[in-house]
Amino acid sequence: MGNELNIPDTWTSILLKDLCEQRTDTLLPAENEHLPYVGLEHIDSGNPVLSRHGYFSEVRSTKTCFQKNEILYGKLRPYLDKAVLADIDGVCSTDILVFRANLNHVIPEFLIHLFHIPEFLTHAINTTSGVNHPRTSWSSLNKLEVPLPPLPEQKAIAEVLRTVQRAKEATEKVIAATRQLKASLMKHLFTYGPVPFDQADKVPLKETEAGWIPEHWEVTTLGSIAAEGGGSIQTGPFGSLLKASSYVAYGIPFVMPKNLTANAKIDRHGIAEISEKDSKRLERYRLKTGDLLVGRRGELGRRGLVTDVEDGWVCGSGCLRVRCGTLLDVLFLSYSFEEKFIREWLSLNAIGTTMANLSTEILSRLPLKVPPVAEQSQIADILQNIDCKQTAEERKAKSQTILFNSLLSRLMTGQLRVGDNVCH
DSSP: OHHHHTOOTTOEEEEGGGTEEEEOOEEOGGGOTTSEEEOGGGSOTTOOBOOOOEEGGGOOSOEEEEOTTOEEEEOBSGGGOOEEEOSSOEEEOTTEEEEEEOTTTOOHHHHHHHTTSHHHHHHHHHTOBOSSSOBOOHHHHTTOEEEEOOHHHHHHHHHHHHHHHHHHHHHHHHHHHHHHHHHHHHHHHHHHOSSOGGGGGGSOEEEETTEEEETTOEEEEHHHHHHHTTOEEEEOOOGGGOOGGGEEEEEEEEEOGGGBBTTSOBOOTTOEEEOHHHHHHTGGGBOOTTOEEEESBSSTTOEEEOOTTTTTOEEOTTEEEEEOOSSSOHHHHHHHTTSHHHHHHHHHHOBOSSSOBOOHHHHHTOEEEEOOHHHHHHHHHHHHHHHHHHHHHHHHHHHHHHHHHHHHHHHTTTSSOBTBOTTO
């Protein structure tokens, strides 16, 4: 392996079995209910850090023991790439292999990253057995030859990777905090309106079927307020209006429920397209900027806000198109679909046993909390600012993941040395 990878002269190639040993000690739950328990569900794919756990009292059968600084590796479905360095003592699922580093050769903080390099992942996948529940084994894994730098360089590599990982963890905490802030804001804004938190007790409220709202708001149906403002609710074309020949490689995008998302974006990846001829025949289903598409079937609450990019596209089968009219801010309406009351109402009123279905009639009856248009816009702007912050942080986290994976692959094989400009 060393020659194939052209590892540095100061590095060596070594079998994995010489770097660590498997631990197989077990415990019964009744004896140690207080101990932390780690199952495969507690390990995130590709993440070398253990971020959560359960407790031994939650399980019944005998489990494997582990100690701090030992490796926990998920042998079931190894393509999921589950391996972490334990920062606690505890017990784990028998579908997790426990390894103790041979400190004469390797430090645990470096060893954990060897379990995530592409070569290890490929080897683990190729050594699985079983169809429905493919598993690998230590007897198969330990034959893998891996690149190994001297101990000082191991420490340096581990520190670089841990620094990037910490930055990603910090970003993920910001994302989680932003989500919590949005949830709190949603509850506040749809109860008291766009007033500061410390002034909420000064807002006169009234109780309605949709919950408590400011006295000057009203509760009406989506169909009523859309029609009153000159808007409409329309279903997309039925599948019988299209033939297999209608779909082409380059044509007019045809938005289907699969293209709608929980955050009101229209996912353009893999979107279907129909011929210009068929799109003209479906002219009444054309989209305009400011339309809101709602999924008619499947996961309720999925929707897509039509921007100028999608203007002229076609509303597809399985979608409902809402044109708000002048009395309803479309962005406010979109955020209304994230409100707990709306989600519960849709769930209760959707039809179908195997798959939830909506219709124009059901969506028209949807009760809405409706403030004056100016307040609708204020509420929408506040929530949109939160969404923009979250989107920026998610992009940052994605970039950090790409950086980490690139550094992992290159640092762990000597293609990039510590001291080089590793973050550029």
